[in-house]
Amino acid sequence: MQSFLRQNKIDELNIRIGYQTNKAFTPDRNICSHRFDTAVTIRYTNELSSENRIEINHVRSFASLKENWDSYGATTIDLVVVEKAVDFIKLVDKFDVNVYLTSPGPNGEVMVQLKEGSRETEFIFYSDKDKYVLFDNNEFVNQGPYAHTILPEMIDWLRA
Amino acid sequence: MEKGDPIPSGEVLYRRVYKADKRVIDRKIGRPTSRAFVPRPKDDGKLSCDLKRLTTFFLAIQDQSQFRLFMILSDTVYSCGLSCLYDPITENIAHTLITGFDPDDESVPGILARSSIEEFESR
Numbered sequence: 001m002q003s004f005l006r007q008n009k010i011d012e013l014n015i016r017i018g019y020q021t022n023k024a025f026t027p028d029r030n031i032c033s034h035r036f037d038t039a040v041t042i043r044y045t046n047e048l049s050s051e052n053r054i055e056i057n058h059v060r061s062f063a064s065l066k067e068n069w070d071s072y073g074a075t076t077i078d079l080v081v082v083e084k085a086v087d088f089i090k091l092v093d094k095f096d097v098n099v100y101l102t103s104p105g106p107n108g109e110v111m112v113q114l115k116e117g118s119r120e121t122e123f124i125f126y127s128d129k130d131k132y133v134l135f136d137n138n139e140f141v142n143q144g145p146y147a148h149t150i151l152p153e154m155i156d157w158l159r160a
Numbered sequence: 161m162e163k164g165d166p167i168p169s170g171e172v173l174y175r176r177v178y179k180a181d182k183r184v185i186d187r188k189i190g191r192p193t194s195r196a197f198v199p200r201p202k203d204d205g206k207l208s209c210d211l212k213r214l215t216t217f218f219l220a221i222q223d224q225s226q227f228r229l230f231m232i233l234s235d236t237v238y239s240c241g242l243s244c245l246y247d248p249i250t251e252n253i254a255h256t257l258i259t260g261f262d263p264d265d266e267s268v269p270g271i272l273a274r275s276s277i278e279e280f281e282s283r
Contacts, residue, residue: 062183070178071226073202103184103193106200111193122194124266131266133194138274140267 051098052089055112059085062104074106084125085110091148095155116158167244167256171234172212174220174254174279175272176227185228192230192276194269199261207258211246215254217281230276240268 048056062077069076089099089112100115105124112123120135123146132154134141167173177196179185184196199207210220212231221229237244242260249255261268 070184070200072178073200075201101186101188101193103195105195106198109195109198111195113193122266122270133266133270135270135274140271143265143267 048090048093049098052093055099055102056086056089059089059102059110059112062102062110065104069104070106072106074104075108077104077108077110078127081108081110081125081127084130085112088112088123088125088148091151092155095151097155097158114155114158119158119160121154121158161246163246163248165246167211167234167237167246169235169238171244172231173209173234173237173244173256173258174212174215175207175209175230175232175276176221177230178226179228180226190278192228192273194266194273196230197269197272197276205259205261205263207261209244209256209258210252210254211256212254215252217279219252220254220279224281229279231279232272232276236272236275240271242268 047053059082063079063082065074065077067076068074085102089102092099092112092114097114097116100113100120102113103111105111107126109124109126112125114121114123118137122133122135124131124133130146131143132146132150133143134154134157175192175197177184177192184193185191186193197207199205209232212220217229221227234244237258242258245257245259247255247257
């Protein structure tokens with residue numbers, strides 16, 4: 001999985017020297033000393049791509065949709081579902097992939113779509129389940145339950 | 161044709177798609193997303209459409225400021241393993257229902273969305 005990480009994208013690099021300290025780390029205070037030990041934390045948190053940032057904002061806007069937002073009885077989108085989709089986009093970003101589109105569903109779901117050439121993958125997040133569907137040249141290829149562990153395989157398929 | 165009759169092969173169906181904020185429209189190519197072809201909770205697993213030959217663009221779209229109109233073939237519906245039944249209602253004699261959606265089958269909304277073609281006002 002590491003090989004998929006963007007070359008210049010290192011989420012977290014912790015270097016600890018000496019014994020573990022009980023002292024809490026704060027983002028603006030990365031080097032902490034204690035009486036008998038020393039700990040150094042170096043953290044690089046790279047920004048998301050602008051495309052993925054836009055999609056995250058788009059997904060977050062779904063949380064404010066009112067009941068019947070499509071005028072045909074669509075339900076509201078639960079914050080848990082919105083955050084699931086946001087976490088997914090953040091994960092996708094680590095693979096140097098930009099989300100193609102995001103779309104709310106009438107049953108409280110959020111769909112996140114990836115696209116590379118003729119290949120498309122829809123990831124559909126509900127409060128109680130997550131699914132994926134693959135399409136190639138607009139033809140259905142496969143579908144199944146989604147778990148983050150299969151994301152590298154999905155991205156490989158998209159890029160193939 | 162009577163209420164409950166299957167729609168014959170070769171017919172064209174109109175599906176109205178909510179366009180406000182382009183939430184269920186692909187902003188890049190203008191195609192509806194799969195979410196535009198998912199039945200609502202209140203629809204009991206059925207998707208409302210209009211039979212093209214019994215309506216007009218203006219009757220079917222109702223409000224051009226809110227909706228866009230897309231066509232799908234009854235053959236596409238049948239090829240997805242769904243049923244397509246004539247279901248006229250007082251205010252709409254063209255009303256048709258696509259039935260047989262399996263909530264666990266996420267492929268069908270995507271297939272219908274990808275096979276849809278936008279209908280425009282004829283000039």
